[in-house]
Amino acid sequence: MIPAAADIPLGLYVHLPWCIRKCPYCDFNSHEAAGDIPFAQYVDALLADLETELVYVEGRRVDTIFIGGGTPSLFPAQAIRQLLDGIRTMVEWWDEIEITLEANPGAADAARLVDYRAAGVNRLSIGVQSFRDRQLALIGRVHDAAAAGSALHAARAAGFKNINIDIMHGLPGDRADGSLIDLRAAIAFEPEHISWYQMTIEPGTAFAREPPELPDHDAIACVFESGCEMLAAAGYDRYEISAYARPGVRARHNLNYWEFGDYIGIGAGAHGKLTSTRGAFRTEKRRGPSAYMSHAGSAGCTIRRGPLTDAQLLAEFAMNALRLRHGYIENLFTARTGLAAEVAVKPLHEACKRGWIVREAGIIRPSELGYRFLNDLQLMFLE
Numbered sequence: 001m002i003p004a005a006a007d008i009p010l011g012l013y014v015h016l017p018w019c020i021r022k023c024p025y026c027d028f029n030s031h032e033a034a035g036d037i038p039f040a041q042y043v044d045a046l047l048a049d050l051e052t053e054l055v056y057v058e059g060r061r062v063d064t065i066f067i068g069g070g071t072p073s074l075f076p077a078q079a080i081r082q083l084l085d086g087i088r089t090m091v092e093w094w095d096e097i098e099i100t101l102e103a104n105p106g107a108a109d110a111a112r113l114v115d116y117r118a119a120g121v122n123r124l125s126i127g128v129q130s131f132r133d134r135q136l137a138l139i140g141r142v143h144d145a146a147a148a149g150s151a152l153h154a155a156r157a158a159g160f161k162n163i164n165i166d167i168m169h170g171l172p173g174d175r176a177d178g179s180l181i182d183l184r185a186a187i188a189f190e191p192e193h194i195s196w197y198q199m200t201i202e203p204g205t206a207f208a209r210e211p212p213e214l215p216d217h218d219a220i221a222c223v224f225e226s227g228c229e230m231l232a233a234a235g236y237d238r239y240e241i242s243a244y245a246r247p248g249v250r251a252r253h254n255l256n257y258w259e260f261g262d263y264i265g266i267g268a269g270a271h272g273k274l275t276s277t278r279g280a281f282r283t284e285k286r287r288g289p290s291a292y293m294s295h296a297g298s299a300g301c302t303i304r305r306g307p308l309t310d311a312q313l314l315a316e317f318a319m320n321a322l323r324l325r326h327g328y329i330e331n332l333f334t335a336r337t338g339l340a341a342e343v344a345v346k347p348l349h350e351a352c353k354r355g356w357i358v359r360e361a362g363i364i365r366p367s368e369l370g371y372r373f374l375n376d377l378q379l380m381f382l383e
Contacts, residue, residue: 003338005275010057011064011256012091014046014083015267017289019071020107023140024206025199029269029287030070039079041293047086048297049266049285054090056274057264061092064253067101067121073108077115084120098162098252100125103151106143110154117158123251124155125164125195130171131185138172138212139199152189162249164193169227170220171199172212179223180230187234192249196227197242241323241374258320259328260336268292273308279338280308313337314344318381322374327358327365347380 018033065087067080080101087093100123101116108116113124128148130136136144143151155163165186169179186194198220201207215223228238236244240258243251256263265272269287273280284304286292295301308316317337321328334341348364351357356370356377370377 002277002279003275003335005058005262005277006060008275008336009063009256009259009261010060011066011253011261011263012050012062012087013253013263013265013267013270013272014065014067015069015265015270015285016042016067016072016075017070017268018074019069019104020074020142021140022206025139025202027202027205028070031289033074037074038293039075040082042289043079043083043086045293045296046083046266047090049292049301050087050090050264052297052299052301053264053266053272053274053283056276057091057262058276059092060262061094062087062097062264063094064098064256065093065100066253067099069102071104071107072101073103073112073116077112077119080116080121081119098123100164100251100253102127103155104143105147105151108151108154110150110157113151113154113158113160117160122160123162123164124160125166126151126155127166128152128182128186129166129168130182132178132182135171135174135178135182139168140206149189152191162193163189163191164195164251165189165191166195166197168197168199169223170215172214174215174219177223177226180226183227183230187230187236192246193251194231194236194244195242196231196244198224239325241325241371258323259332260317260320278307280313281306282308310339310343313339315382318344318347319378321364322366322370322378322381325365325371327363330359330362330364344381351377351380 017029017031018037019030020033022030022032099121101121102125104127129139129141131145131148133144167182167186183196201211231238231244235246238244239250262274263272265283265285268285268289270285272283282304283302285301286295286303292301317333333344348357352359355367356373358365358367366374366377
């Protein structure tokens, strides 16, 4: 059975690939800016790219927009306004749309944040990572703690009522309680959302080539448990493996990923997942900014547009939906994948036997034990 695309939420992901300096832990498709960034040319390319995707979304409404990077806050507000105005002429969106822009301290001044808000951005995700200067230097960030605080104060002053702070724990050279200092500082700013996640060494990064000394597993586990308690006491609900939100302000764009919704991906290296009358398929755009801009609007811009097999649908649904702490409604699996519920019976049965999955009142969710062994739980759906 092919799921009804019109019933699946649709997001739009926009990738702006440039940054001031590539962080040694970063494995995203980001590129250090060498000389002037061609802002206007790139926005034109994004809109041309989007136009080629419209045939696959059949006039569906866009519910969320996420502008990620790279460092999107390097782009002037005029370029962001041009982008959003152009998108609005091509696709329908509802009045309460969530439009998120990633910003880095030191790469967006107060005036620019005011102008982003005026351009239509209504949610900021600020990449702080740490409030300690030594740790910021060790992980290659271009800002210091003072700049992080200034950016957060400026975001509030600009009128943003929905702010996320990105914070990492388990940083190089960290003391056992070091990450809790950062987390306590983040909570003190009273953001609506906190993304608190462990630093990992990813293949192909500078840290993979020259690994730093990280805290041991026991120290990280202890800090993590204490941090979760701290966040809960401050009123943040852990609704996903590394996402904590005040009531009513979960990240809607990311929630759409985790609930296996659809999203258009435009920009250098952007990925997308869409559902059509032929089933679900994945897309991927050219990674290099120059190559992307020269091919945008043509078939050559997309380097992958392929269907998802039944096995891939099962695996990808599980990899996303099982990240949700409060679980998902049982019929969501068929509604989003088009697969019969029986396809997932064997791994679900085995997970329940191990005590990793709880099924009650039509909800499937990881147990506390399952959440601790989430990677192993997800792998059960890949076999």
